[in-house]
Amino acid sequence: MSLAIAERALLEERRPLTRAEVDAVAALPLDDLPDLVALAHKVRLAYCGPEVELESLINAKSGACPEDCAFCSQSARFETEVDVYAFLDLDEVLAAARSTAAVGATQFCIVVAVRGPEERLLRKVIDAVELVQRETGLEVACSLGLLRPEQAARLAAAGVRRYNHNLEAPRAVFPEICTTHTWEDRVATAQIAKDAGMELCSGGILGLGETLEQRIDFAFELAELDPCEVPINLLDPRPGTPLAEQGLMSPREALQAIALFRLIMPGTWLRLAGGREKVLGELQALGLLAGANALIVGNYLTTLGRTPEEDHALLDALGMPVAEGPGEGRFVIDADGPHPMPARRPNIPLTVE
Numbered sequence: 358m359s360l361a362i363a364e365r366a367l368l369e370e371r372r373p374l375t376r377a378e379v380d381a382v383a384a385l386p387l388d389d390l391p392d393l394v395a396l397a398h399k400v401r402l403a404y405c406g407p408e409v410e411l412e413s414l415i416n417a418k419s420g421a422c423p424e425d426c427a428f429c430s431q432s433a434r435f436e437t438e439v440d441v442y443a444f445l446d447l448d449e450v451l452a453a454a455r456s457t458a459a460v461g462a463t464q465f466c467i468v469v470a471v472r473g474p475e476e477r478l479l480r481k482v483i484d485a486v487e488l489v490q491r492e493t494g495l496e497v498a499c500s501l502g503l504l505r506p507e508q509a510a511r512l513a514a515a516g517v518r519r520y521n522h523n524l525e526a527p528r529a530v531f532p533e534i535c536t537t538h539t540w541e542d543r544v545a546t547a548q549i550a551k552d553a554g555m556e557l558c559s560g561g562i563l564g565l566g567e568t569l570e571q572r573i574d575f576a577f578e579l580a581e582l583d584p585c586e587v588p589i590n591l592l593d594p595r596p597g598t599p600l601a602e603q604g605l606m607s608p609r610e611a612l613q614a615i616a617l618f619r620l621i622m623p624g625t626w627l628r629l630a631g632g633r634e635k636v637l638g639e640l641q642a643l644g645l646l647a648g649a650n651a652l653i654v655g656n657y658l659t660t661l662g663r664t665p666e667e668d669h670a671l672l673d674a675l676g677m678p679v680a681e682g683p684g685e686g687r688f689v690i691d692a693d694g695p696h697p698m699p700a701r702r703p704n705i706p707l708t709v710e
């Protein structure tokens with residue numbers, strides 16, 4: 358019954374689900390997961406289309422971060438074996454961007470492990486952004502931590518299309534995860550990035566110890582920011598971090614969460630990111646049938662991912678075309694020929710009552 362109500366709301370009435378409606382769906386036993394997954398997939402197709410967008414990351418400055426995010430092996434406060442290096446040479450960034458383009462990805466995200474960028478680093482990032490755009494045509498995103506408005510304006514002027522700044526955890530859980538900055542600091546940067554004209558990419562990590570109810574809170578909190586994209590990481594506990602002993606989410610819990618995120622944010626790009634191999638395991642393909650429509654390909658910031666060839670084979674097997682090029686006005690090509698790529702915003706706007 359609760360799934361039928363959700364289906365009618367999202368696919369016929371085109372309205373967002375209320376919290377009570379989502380709670381009713383979340384209360385279904387995990388044995389009913391196939392029905393929830395099927396609905397999430399229908400919603401994804403109706404709002405976003407069948408394409409899957411691929412993005413690759415470069416960890417352009419690794420480790421030695423002064424912050425204390427409990428899941429992160431790049432914090433200088435924990436004894437981890439993560440590589441520590443300063444901002445890479447421009448040649449290295451460009452080489453990584455060329456590899457990204459070669460595997461069919463259209464998005465390239467420059468990530469640095471800092472609280473926020475100081476002037477010298479920001480200038481280097483802007484040089485890298487301009488070089489990558491000029492030489493590869495890739496869309497460039499950045500993830501540089503907390504921003505001030507003038508920094509965001511400079512990134513936007515340099516052509517950064519999208520800024521990644523994850524909220525990381527539900528508001529109620531965040532103080533247990535990080536003490537060196539606040540959840541509100543993160544929300545403020547997300548807003549600053551949007552105000553500067555960049556698209557917002559903001560998600561987080563599931564499996565930090567949050568309850569199902571908090572996971573749902575988190576999806577609603579993210580939806581309030583109206584991001585164009587939400588990366589969903591699944592905690593892969595890193596040795597040496599305070600969360601090293603945290604157990605993995607079960608694959609079914611992870612799929613339930615992905616599907617609920619899709620129902621709560623029907624038109625947002627949901628990108629499966631770090632930890633998907635480890636947590637979903639044999640059910641890897643189901644992540645893309647449970648509402649996700651984008652992937653990080655290649656390696657993550659501090660962990661290894663699947664090879665791009667494996668992900669292309671997975672998409673082929675699922676009959677899901679790879680988004681051919683970024684942005685509105687571009688086309689994707691599948692067995693039926695070229696057709697317009699879905700807009701980054703919901704194709705068919707939700708009616709908010």
Ligand code: SF4
Nearest residue numbers: 422424426429432470
């Ligand atoms: S998540 Fe980001 S801000 Fe937090 S410790 Fe890691 S690199 Fe630093």
